[in-house]
Amino acid sequence: MGYNIFMMISLIALLVVLVSMYFLHSARKQVREELLAKENEQLRQTLKDQQESLEEERKRIGHDLHDDLAQLLAGTRLALENLRLEPTLSGRNKSLLLRIDHDLNDLLNRVQNIIWNLAPESLREKGLSYVLWKMCDHLKELRSFHIEFFETGNVTRMPDEVEVTLFRIVQEIVNNAMRHSLAWNINMKMRWSDTSLRIEVKDDGIGKDRAIGERRATARGRGLPGMKRRAELIGATVVTEPIEKGTLFVVTYPYKVTIPLLNA
Numbered sequence: 001m002g003y004n005i006f007m008m009i010s011l012i013a014l015l016v017v018l019v020s021m022y023f024l025h026s027a028r029k030q031v032r033e034e035l036l037a038k039e040n041e042q043l044r045q046t047l048k049d050q051q052e053s054l055e056e057e058r059k060r061i062g063h064d065l066h067d068d069l070a071q072l073l074a075g076t077r078l079a080l081e082n083l084r085l086e087p088t089l090s091g092r093n094k095s096l097l098l099r100i101d102h103d104l105n106d107l108l109n110r111v112q113n114i115i116w117n118l119a120p121e122s123l124r125e126k127g128l129s130y131v132l133w134k135m136c137d138h139l140k141e142l143r144s145f146h147i148e149f150f151e152t153g154n155v156t157r158m159p160d161e162v163e164v165t166l167f168r169i170v171q172e173i174v175n176n177a178m179r180h181s182l183a184w185n186i187n188m189k190m191r192w193s194d195t196s197l198r199i200e201v202k203d204d205g206i207g208k209d210r211a212i213g214e215r216r217a218t219a220r221g222r223g224l225p226g227m228k229r230r231a232e233l234i235g236a237t238v239v240t241e242p243i244e245k246g247t248l249f250v251v252t253y254p255y256k257v258t259i260p261l262l263n264a
Helices: 002-084 091-118 122-126 128-142 160-180 207-219 223-234
Strands: 146-152 185-192 196-203 237-241 247-254
Touching (some): 122 128, 128 160, 160 196, 160 223, 160 247
């Protein structure tokens, strides 16, 4: 009888200890998760603040270029045009001035394209779809390769932060294709569905050169890892998919997202 009571008390005590350990472990786990969530939120806010500061700096530089360099080039072209009308100029000098004017016009177009890439004012007004189409249209005029823009589905406006981030990611993908992959053709497709936006950017460049370019960009803190980190801030993803020739980037943004914890 006494032995049974002793065993029962021992079992009850063991059960109390086990239950206490379980609740203590659960409490510690909850504290760790709360601390991790807090650290990730602080990291996300820091990255977000950095992105916003970078966008503001881009706008400032773009406005400075527009107000100073672009206006100076435009004024110089106007002065050359007036000089060409001088009746005392020889035909050779007029031809020389015409060539200088052509070069200045090309330089002005390039500067205006840089200004637009730094701060596309139409992004807030007309949205991501229009700005990506406009970017492709600009590049057609300035580059010696073929770029096409396709779009399917119903266009959906998204928060400014999302559209700016997606634009910068796609812009970097296209710039990397131009600089590192030796691509001749670039195709961009925007696929709007009821639940998500999928942006595909495909080029026919050389994978080896692209890989070298990506390693160089990564060493400077950019490249695919940087694009993925920026995408995580808004709950989007950036992946590469194998194709026979070149590279295919896929950027996906679900409209209703659960933003994951960032890797510390």
